[in-house]
Amino acid sequence: MPVMTNPAASFDCKAAAAIARGKNEPDWLVAWREEAGARVADLQLPQPEKTPIRRWRLDVQGVHRPGKTVSSAAQLPPAIASLYDASGTGPLIVQHNSSVVFTRLPEEWAAQGVVLSSLEEAARTHGELLRSHLMTAYARDEHKLAAMHAALWNGGAFLYVPRDVTVAEPVQAILSADDGEATFAPHILIIAEANSRVSFVENVSSSLGGTEAALVHNGAVEVFAGAGAHVRYAAVHDMDSSAIDISYRRAILENDARIEWLIGDMHEGHVLSDTKTILRGSGSTSDTKVICVGTGSQRMSVTTGAVHIGRSSESGMVTRAVMKDEATAIINGVTKIEKGATHANGEQTERVLMLSPKARGDANPILLIDEDDVKAGHAASVGRVNAEQVYYLMSRGISRTEAERLIIYGFLHPVVSEIPLDWMRDQLQRILVKKLG
Structure with a gap:
């Protein structure tokens, strides 16, 4: 992935303002956007610890x-x-x-x-x-x-x-x-x-x-x-x-x-x-x-x-x-x-x-x-993954793969169980299955 040497290279604040005008946004908001856009060149990227986001394509x-x-x-x-x-x-x-x-x-x-x-x-x-x-x-x-x-x-x-x-x-x-x-x-x-x-x-x-x-x-x-x-x-x-x-x-x-x-x-x-x-x-x-x-x-x-x-x-x-x-x-x-x-x-x-x-x-x-x-x-x-937990589940007739999967889902359960919609919890479970295999 290419290094981001000039984060503002593809950013054009005038073009951003033109889009705002084209959407019939109020004058105050167009000016507000222009002011923000003018700051882009002078501001630095955030610096999250140990995460080299300068190598990400953030200029696009x-x-x-x-x-x-x-x-x-x-x-x-x-x-x-x-x-x-x-x-x-x-x-x-x-x-x-x-x-x-x-x-x-x-x-x-x-x-x-x-x-x-x-x-x-x-x-x-x-x-x-x-x-x-x-x-x-x-x-x-x-x-x-x-x-x-x-x-x-x-x-x-x-x-x-x-x-x-x-x-x-x-x-x-x-x-x-x-x-x-x-x-x-x-x-x-x-x-x-x-x-x-x-x-x-x-x-x-x-x-x-x-x-x-x-x-x-x-x-x-x-x-x-x-x-x-x-x-x-x-x-x-x-x-x-x-x-x-x-x-x-x-x-x-x-x-x-x-x-x-x-x-x-x-x-x-x-x-x-x-x-x-x-x-x-x-x-x-x-x-x-x-x-x-x-x-x-x-x-x-x-x-x-x-x-x-x-x-x-x-x-x-x-x-x-x-x-x-x-x-x-x-x-x-x-x-x-x-x-x-x-x-x-x-x-x-x-x-x-x-x-x-x-x-x-x-x-x-x-x-x-x-x-x-x-x-x-x-x-x-x-x-x-805790080896003792895997052993315990396998001793109950559960395969190693399934035992590890159950432990992972149990590890994530405190958040998944709090999602306020049944269908969205189901969606999250499908994503977990896709990502974890």
Whole structure:
């Protein structure tokens, strides 16, 4: 894979602004994109530990290739239709390549003030709300990839849940690409007002066939949870090996708010995944569970983080990775407790299971504590399938292959079992079978 000597070589901020104008975006957003694009040349790439992303084809941002808008879910391409529960009638938004092609929001939720649309549509219908939140948790100048994303984001989803409203059905987002030359940079923005409840399920996939184009998914998620709000966010990523998966997720929690992250990084190619919660409010809680499976020569950098600002805030992070063949995973957990966050409690666990001699996994728990009256802890392990467990299962008449498979599935079960949709759990199990053999 060629070295990325000039990350901005194929990036043109004027072209990005022209695309925005062509989509009739508001003047403030066109200027906003231009400003972000102008920063690209001056910013550095992020520097994940022991992951040489400069060798990845991150300069290939693609061209704007909108999908075909449809009026009903039945008209969606078969490859997309297989990614959601076709028998359901709940909230659904679908992005195909560079644009959202279908949105469904049942009247019962719309009548209560819930909004579900593409981010581009939200810029026209809810401009002030979008403007005050967009890329304030994930900043445009955080690094070069963030600035590129700010200039080029497309489609995505805007979900607004008013105060005291509970959306009883999970909101599903299907983000799919089948054009390796398309700009694929969805941005998901969720605003959950005080005491609201919602579950959001994101499914990122690609079906590129035999193309040699290097698709880059440069995606971002921002969640803003008001006082007492509860947001559950589940994501499964499964793209072709030629694609690169870049995903930055951020949440900001107010008093007594809660977020649950359930992340399945099952992508076939290189992965840069970063999920962080800012526990700004007192009594806020964050629960993050991540699984990833690496095969072939994949390189994966998976980071979870929690920043405690509010008093009596609590965070838990569990990451479980399975590596086979020559895959490499760098698993980082970072708990930061700021001065003044008294009675905060941060716990994290990173565990890596290696299935072959050439596979590698590093687990790096990090605690940064600036306050005395707190609790914090971590656990980390890197190892192979437990021989005693295999022997025990074989003594019960189970073959070695099946015994190892059961142990691996049991290792990943704490995250898989939490996925809020039956069909999506089944999909995750199918991906595991495909990747683990």
